[in-house]
Amino acid sequence: MAGEVAARALQPVGVRLALVGLGGAAGGLLRYAIDSQVPHAVVPWDIIAINVIGSFLLGLVAASAPRDAWWIPAVGPGFLGGFTTFSTVAALRWSADASLVDAAVVLGATLLAATGA
Secondary structure: OHHHHHHHHHOOHHHHHHHHHHHHHHHHHHHHHHHHHOOOOOOOHHHHHHHHHHHHHHHHHHHHOOOOOOOHHHHHHHHHHHHHHHHHHHHHHHHHHOOHHHHHHHHHHHHHHHHHO
């Protein structure tokens, strides 16, 4: 706890915000690149895969990284946040054209798989 407080004191809020912003931009761009290369199907497998992979990696970072690591804001809420949140926008676009049942099934499958990751 004291080490975490000391690390945050050494890293100004503006630096942390910049790290989150840069990481988020990179994560969103990667997600957009994947979306533009994957053909759209009845089931949005790319959206499900992105959310499961992002959840797994976020859990891995949270479990194994030192709490005072300078790069956590860039990787956790930044890159992985942008990576998975951008796929939420894609899911909203997909679900606008899907039936309520299809959208509910995809949402349920995504939540189960991401939680299990």
